[in-house]
Amino acid sequence: MVIQRNKDSEPAARADALAAAEQALRDSETRLRLAMHATGLGLWDYRPGQERVGSNEEFAVLLGYEPDSFEETRAAFVERLHPDDRAAVRARFRDYLDGQCADYAVEFRMRTRSGEYRWFRSVGQIVDRDPAGKPTRVVGTYLDITAQVNAMRRLSELSARLLQVQEAERSKVARELHDEIGQQLTAIRLNLHAIAREGGLSARVEDCLSIVDDTLGRVRAQVLDLRPPMLDDMGLGAALDWYCRRQEERAGVSILIEGVEGLARYGEEVEITVFRLVQEAVNNALRHGRADEIRVTLHDVDGLRVVVEDNGVGFDPDDQVQRAHHEGYGLSAMRERVALAGGRFDLSSAPGAGTRITVFLPRQAGRRS
Numbered sequence: 001m002v003i004q005r006n007k008d009s010e011p012a013a014r015a016d017a018l019a020a021a022e023q024a025l026r027d028s029e030t031r032l033r034l035a036m037h038a039t040g041l042g043l044w045d046y047r048p049g050q051e052r053v054g055s056n057e058e059f060a061v062l063l064g065y066e067p068d069s070f071e072e073t074r075a076a077f078v079e080r081l082h083p084d085d086r087a088a089v090r091a092r093f094r095d096y097l098d099g100q101c102a103d104y105a106v107e108f109r110m111r112t113r114s115g116e117y118r119w120f121r122s123v124g125q126i127v128d129r130d131p132a133g134k135p136t137r138v139v140g141t142y143l144d145i146t147a148q149v150n151a152m153r154r155l156s157e158l159s160a161r162l163l164q165v166q167e168a169e170r171s172k173v174a175r176e177l178h179d180e181i182g183q184q185l186t187a188i189r190l191n192l193h194a195i196a197r198e199g200g201l202s203a204r205v206e207d208c209l210s211i212v213d214d215t216l217g218r219v220r221a222q223v224l225d226l227r228p229p230m231l232d233d234m235g236l237g238a239a240l241d242w243y244c245r246r247q248e249e250r251a252g253v254s255i256l257i258e259g260v261e262g263l264a265r266y267g268e269e270v271e272i273t274v275f276r277l278v279q280e281a282v283n284n285a286l287r288h289g290r291a292d293e294i295r296v297t298l299h300d301v302d303g304l305r306v307v308v309e310d311n312g313v314g315f316d317p318d319d320q321v322q323r324a325h326h327e328g329y330g331l332s333a334m335r336e337r338v339a340l341a342g343g344r345f346d347l348s349s350a351p352g353a354g355t356r357i358t359v360f361l362p363r364q365a366g367r368r369s
């Protein structure tokens with residue numbers, strides 16, 4: 001078979017294909033521009049060593065500039081960064097280019113045209129390298145996250161306030177129980193004793209006395225659970241030692257506590273945070289772990305390091321289904337308290353391997369910025 005070639009149609013077909021490719025490119029650029037606009041993403045395109053940085057319209061708009069007259073440079077970006085964030089952002093970018101860290105994703109404040117600082121999240125990726133492997137082009141995006149940052153801040157202020165109110169309320173209820181109910185019960189008890197002395201010990205009076213004694217015991221236990229007075233009077237070490245002895249007696253398990261003797265005094269927030277944390281961790285170990293040995297260790301290493309370990313059944317902390325259904329208030333309250341005090345929280349556990357909670361708190365509580 002002979003194929004008849006039409007010599008004139010070849011350049012025409014090539015021109016058509018070129019036009020179609022150009023159209024496809026234009027369509028794809030439009031789609032990208034629309035997507036960046038719709039998601040509010042500013043784009044940056046940086047070639048190491050060059051001063052000019054490529055950017056899209058959205059980027060100018062995010063910073064309050066007219067897109068037509070806006071040109072981004074490396075120096076302008078550095079100068080626009082909040083002085084408190086500058087060193088960290090530059091170090092992270094350098095580390096990413098040097099291959100010291102796997103990704104570049106940072107959150108920082110940038111000054112906008114009006115002089116106001118807003119929060120941004122920037123994510124970037126190396127897209128080109130020279131033959132020696134040195135990055136020659138990095139492309140990334142900016143997203144304005146000021147609203148989220150403010151919402152998170154309000155939420156954490158609210159949690160801090162909630163925890164303060166809860167502690168204050170506990171102290172108040174403990175005081176009232178002790179001063180009002182406790183005193184009244186003591187008075188009834190004295191009267192019953194007097195009645196018993198005057199009229200002989202009738203079975204009914206004897207019964208009343210034993211009910212009152214029992215109720216007094218319960219009230220005292222409630223007062224201690226709500227807010228152990230030794231936490232305020234004698235400090236964290238004494239309060240934890242007392243608490244562990246008491247739980248050991250109640251549950252009939254062994255609770256070892258190390259590092260409480262001569263423990264320094266910390267700020268009120270640190271002491272309450274640690275006391276509540278140990279209380280919850282020991283309770284969890286007894287209730288869920290069914291542990292028969294629990295170890296609490298405190299260590300002052302330029303801050304306070306606390307470890308609570310148990311030899312119980314353990315659980316899988318990464319099990320999302322279990323977390324969604326079973327994470328009660330206890331573990332999230334621990335995390336929250338530690339974050340509010342500016343500390344670090346770590347939980348490790350596995351089925352059959354017990355549970356360990358490690359916490360580090362700075363001497364003076366306070367969230368790091």
Ligand SMILES: Nc1ncnc2c1ncn2[C@@H]1O[C@H](COP(=O)(O)OP(=O)(O)OP(=O)(O)O)[C@@H](O)[C@H]1O
Binds near residue numbers: 313329331354
């Ligand atoms: N020491 C532990 N040993 C075994 N499982 C644990 C331990 N600590 C926590 N868990 C598991 O993690 C879950 C969440 O614990 P968390 O303290 O948050 O809630 P909770 O104890 O169930 O309820 P709450 O503390 O609100 O009374 C528990 O239900 C349990 O399944």
Ligand SMILES: [Mg+2]
Binds near residue numbers: 329330
């Ligand atoms: Mg719990």
